[in-house]
Amino acid sequence: MGERPVARVLVDSPLPQLDQLLDYRVPDRLAGDAVAGARVRVPLRTGGRIAAGWLVELAERSEYAGELSELDDVVSDVPVLTPDVWRLARAAADRAAGNASDVLRLAIPPRYVRAERAWRAAEPDPGPLPTAPGPVEGYEPGxxxxxxxxxxxxxxxxxxxxxxxxxxxxxxxxxxxxxxxxxxxxxxxxxxxxxxxxxxxxxxxxxxxxxxxxxxxxxxxxxxxxxxxxxxxxxxxxxxxxxxxxxxxxxxxxxxxxxxxxxxxxxxxxxxxxxxxxxxxxxxxxxxxxxxxxxxxxxxxxxxxxxxxxxxxxxxxxxxPLRRGARPKVVLTEQQAAPESGGARIPSAAWREAQAAVVEGPVLVQVARPGHTPMLVCDRCREPARCAACGGALAVPRAGGTPACTLCGTRASGWRCPVCEGTSLRAAVVGATRTAEELGRAFPRARVVVSDGERPIVRVGHEPQLIVATRGAEPLADGGYRAVLLLDGERMLLRESLRVAEDCLRWWSNAAALAAPGAPVFLVGVGGAIGTALATWRQPAWAAEELEARRALRFPPAVRMASLVSSRERLGGALERLRGMDGVDVLGPTPVDDGLERAVVRFGYAAGAEVAQRLKGEAIRAATERRRPVAGRRPGRPPVLRVRMDDPDLP
Missing domain, CATH: 3.40.50.300 (P-loop containing nucleotide triphosphate hydrolases)
Structure with missing residues (x-):
């Protein structure tokens, strides 16, 4: 075995028990092609299967005492897995209690033979290096x-x-x-x-x-x-x-x-x-x-x-930090000297600014939701309107007309409220399409453009026009917008999420940064600390206060969280492995779909490596154990343990 090199291979498999380097003997026919970083194919003794993988490194000998299997083939001798990417994938997977092969699947694109041949035949010419790059502007010099x-x-x-x-x-x-x-x-x-x-x-x-x-x-x-x-x-x-x-x-x-x-x-x-x-x-x-x-x-x-x-x-x-003088001019409508009477969606001050600005160039109107009327409620009791056939939410289609179910498409021509017997509907949320229609009537001489997830627009010119965009879909305007109206702020803040305020501040800040220097940015209907942070452009100070509030409640990112989903028995075994660790506590378990349960584990950053290691071990145990045979039934596997470290879907 010392005569031939040993290939240490990571198999491309989602199975946690295969998340390790396996040793294979390099046959003479592949000795010239088997290089570190190459794509290879290797046999797996279980089932006699052939699996794809990456040759991570070559060694002179193996610590395995038995007979090694041979590499089946070298798919390509191009070293697509570099040593630094391998170290990164291994460390990132260990931190997340996952498989390195899952990370490499994201890092290394699929192979295309024709593109690889063209790359081999091409003469590398990356062009010259920049000789005198300018300074990074906007910060302290140097x-x-x-x-x-x-x-x-x-x-x-x-x-x-x-x-x-x-x-x-x-x-x-x-x-x-x-x-x-x-x-x-x-x-x-x-x-x-x-x-x-x-x-x-x-x-x-x-x-x-x-x-x-x-x-x-x-x-x-x-x-x-x-x-x-x-x-x-x-x-x-x-x-x-x-x-x-x-x-x-x-x-x-x-x-x-x-x-x-x-x-x-x-x-x-x-x-x-x-x-x-x-x-x-x-x-x-x-x-x-x-x-x-x-x-x-x-x-x-x-x-x-x-x-x-x-x-x-x-x-x-x-x-x-940036040097002073590079922040948008943000106006909080909640802090106006003369508050608006009634429930006007666009305050009069913002309306007047928009009328004046649209004559000079583009005006941005940010809204919360796409569509026409994405949410309807009973006009009498404000109960959300549901489909009588499937229980889905009712909404007005993009083309207008009779409200219909967003799930099954059934039209609600004879809708009746199950709570108060009312028959009239009203909009609880006004979408981008309806906003564009209303602004088109109010500004008959201005062009109105809608940009949302279905019809994204990357950039617009400097011509006078009204751009109605959902959050995150705002196009860049040449020269900047002459005015920006941030609507539906209160509705955005009603979303159930730990990070809702953080997300809203980011959405508003990104939209405000599209304004031309000196152009007004109106935040409608939102005040308090988050509104002040936007108006004063002191988002780091707000983030520091938010962090302290989460630290008091032991919420991320003050601590880390992991979600575990499995059967009650398997979940109990996984939680037992974490018992006694300092700073680790468990929330739940609570039932989810198909008879499974979910538990949430909170732990400090110092304990992260040990928690990940123990949960990975339990995931391997769950994947390799089998149920005890039952008379008249085929032996099956118990439910696997799904582990997600730093789960973003946790409320």
């Missing part, structure tokens, strides 16, 4: 550059204004900041990895980078690309040239030569949270990668998340 050079962890307040590039393209100020930071790292022949929430942010960042960096040095990886294009960009990133790799949340795992900077933009956005197992947030993966690589880390947002504020409070991440 502050961000020094942090990048020192491998510092920094929380940056984003520049809250649109800026015009030398090419004439308008982008958010945050995009120029990231581009300038990436250019500084690239000038030192070091790579940058940037994770942004969605493709609209990617397009702004790509435009900002084009002003400072040779386009051949920029690699874009995201789900909107074709499979071959994404795989080709990934292969380019595995090379020796320093690059700027931009993409969505999984980009934090991208290979990068001599990594010098990792950037996560707007980490509080739900799109930065990975829904697939093991559910590692891009911010957490970036923190692990920074610690392993020594690269600098930048967490940039208009509204700081409570998670980042915790790290700032600990001194683990350093606060880098």
């Amino acid at each position: 502050r961000v550059e020094r942090g990048i050079d020192a491998g510092e962890r920094m929380a940056l307040a984003a520049d809250a204004r649109p800026v015009r590039l030398s090419s004439g393209t308008w982008v958010g100020g945050w995009a120029r900041t990231v581009a300038q930071a990436a250019a500084h790292a690239l000038a030192q022949d070091r790579s940058t990895v940037v994770a942004v929430p969605d493709y609209r942010d990617q397009e702004q960042l790509e435009a900002a980078l084009a002003d400072l960096v040779d386009p051949r040095r920029v690699l874009r990886t995201d789900a909107r690309q074709t499979g071959p294009a994404r795989y080709r960009a990934f292969l380019d990133a595995t090379g020796d040239a320093a690059r700027v790799v931009i993409g969505n949340r999984s980009t934090v795992y991208a290979p990068a030569a001599r990594l010098g900077l990792v950037v996560v933009v707007d980490d509080g956005d739900a799109l930065q949270s990975e829904p697939l197992a093991p559910g590692v947030h891009s911010r957490d993966a970036a923190l692990v990668r920074q610690e392993q690589s020594g690269a600098a880390l930048v967490l940039l947002a208009h509204s700081r998340s409570v998670d980042v504020q915790r790290l700032v409070g600990l001194g683990w991440v350093h606060d880098v």
Whole structure:
């Protein structure tokens, strides 16, 4: 066995018992192709199956005393799994009590043979490095550059204004900041990895980078690309040239030569949270990668998340504020000297400003929900209107007309309230479509445009127009909006979630940052501490207060939480393994679907590694045990244990 090298392989499998390196003998026919990082196929003795995997490393000998099986095949000798990505995937999976193969499935795109052949045949030409990158503007001169050079962890307040590039393209100020930071790292022949929430942010960042960096040095990886294009960009990133790799949340795992900077933009956005197992947030993966690589880390947002504020409070991440004079002009309608009478959706002051502003350029109106009338209630008792056939919510279709069920589509032509016998309906929530119709009648000479999840608009021109957009779907306007109206604030705050106030402040801050310098931003119907934080542009101070409130209640991110779902018996065994650990307490269990139960475990960050290890062990036990045979029935497996660390769906 010492004559032939031993391949240590991670099998691509969701089974927790296979989340380890398995040893295989390298046959002579594969000796030249079996390199570390290659895709391979290996036999599994259980069932005689052939499984895919990654060859993590080669060793001279194996600690296994028995006879080793041979590698079945080397799919490709291209080393797609680099050592630093493997270390990151292993650490991220261990922190989340998950499988490293699940992380690598997100990090490494599927193979496309034609794209791989074209990449092999191409002559690498990444273009020149920037020779004299400009300063990172908006902060203390040289502050961000020094942090990048020192491998510092920094929380940056984003520049809250649109800026015009030398090419004439308008982008958010945050995009120029990231581009300038990436250019500084690239000038030192070091790579940058940037994770942004969605493709609209990617397009702004790509435009900002084009002003400072040779386009051949920029690699874009995201789900909107074709499979071959994404795989080709990934292969380019595995090379020796320093690059700027931009993409969505999984980009934090991208290979990068001599990594010098990792950037996560707007980490509080739900799109930065990975829904697939093991559910590692891009911010957490970036923190692990920074610690392993020594690269600098930048967490940039208009509204700081409570998670980042915790790290700032600990001194683990350093606060880098903007210089004064770069904040929007926010007006709280709740603090007007003469409050509005009645229930006007748009106060008179905001209405007058919108009338004057729409003559000069675009005006943004942010609403809570898409559709026409997405929620109806009884006009008499305010009971939510439900479908008589299936119990689903009633709403007015996009095209208008008779209310219909949002689930089964049944029209409610003869609806009657089951509580008060009323027959009239009224809108509890007005959607983007109906808002656009009402504004179109009020502003007959202005063009009205709707942007929502179904019909997103990336950018609009500087022409006079009214843009009605749902939260998160606001397009960028050339030169900025001449006025911004933030409607339905009270309704947004009614959503049942621990992070509802944090999310609302982030939505409003991102929308306010689209306003032109000096343009008014009206927050309608919301006051108090959250309204004051937006008006004074002191989101970090609000986040600090919110963190203290959560610390008193032992809510995330003051502590970590894990959700466990299984049968009552299996759940009891898992919770028993955590008994006696300091600072660990259990909420529940409570019943869920199909006879399963869920328990929530709270624990401190110091106990996180041990909690994850114990829960992973219990998941392996659950996956490998079998039920005792019952007469007349086939032996089956007990319900598996589903573990989700830092579950974002917990209320």
